[in-house]
């Protein structure tokens with residue numbers, strides 16, 4: 001923004017005629033005033049509603065300014081996650097009015113706050129769901145920052161990446177491995193990291209993965225990354241998913257040992273299973289095929305009510321545990337493992353103008369792999 005001849009004679013002018021923020025700059029040589037509107041396009045949620053009614057509106061708003069500890073990111077691509085659907089449709093409570101959703105943000109640093117020294121303009125970065133934590137509570141100090149009660153979340157409590165620009169704290173921003181282009185990298189930032197954490201919470205030790213039998217229920221964005229991690233570690237993976245055309249076919253392509261319908265019985269007892277589908281009714285059938293001492297991990301932020309079931313299904317020291325967010329360590333470790341394997345994300349790309357269409361496709365299981373908005377094609 002600061003071309004030759006322009007200096008610190010720059011300030012906020014107030015509002016242009018659209019009511020939007022503008023800045024003026026003075027050319028030191030000609031003394032001419034230049035007005036510059038730092039306006040961007042963003043998809044804004046006024047009020048949660050079913051995606052079929054198009055609740056997101058493409059809006060001109062001021063480009064956000066990074067705080068001292070933040071980076072401003074020019075967004076190139078943003079993954080579309082099922083959590084975005086829960087936010088847009090109101091299954092998660094509203095935490096910010098006029099919200100910009102999106103928490104799998106890939107782009108280039110466009111400006112940095114005064115305290116930021118780990119990034120510079122032009123660096124390629126990713127911004128994920130965990131936006132900021134307090135850093136001082138009992139949970140943060142114990143390394144469980146994913147559970148911090150004062151945590152902020154990208155695209156839910158603060159604006160996210162369905163926009164041309166986004167800001168994020170530098171210390172919660174990731175450097176991205178070179179092997180992934182912007183679109184391929186986007187689904188790593190939530191679907192990938194959450195799948196990684198789910199695998200960790202199965203409790204299967206590193207040395208046992210090569211003998212492990214793992215069940216996956218639901219095979220969307222997270223499932224298709226998770227199976228690649230598990231297969232690379234040597235596990236046999238059994239996939240239950242209702243979508244035969246896309247999800248079952250992709251699961252076979254990615255090396256599933258067996259593929260069946262949503263609540264089908266895999267032909268083996270499993271050491272651990274992960275439910276990615278937001279369907280509480282899958283818990284009893286998933287427990288039925290879990291070995292004694294096995295863990296059932298629930299990977300979603302929202303789930304429909306869980307039906308009652310006999311104690312015998314969980315007896316035998318079976319464990320059910322949810323996954324809530326992720327730590328930054330999860331993110332960094334996952335990105336290293338993803339680059340080493342390397343993970344190949346399967347993406348269905350939507351233009352920036354097609355956000356509502358993309359969310360409808362996600363809702364109707366019409367995505368193969370992960371949906372991604374290509375904002376700078």
Ligand SMILES: [Zn+2]
Nearest residue numbers: 134137140148
């Ligand atoms: Zn905290």
Ligand SMILES: [Zn+2]
Nearest residue numbers: 081083190191
């Ligand atoms: Zn997500």
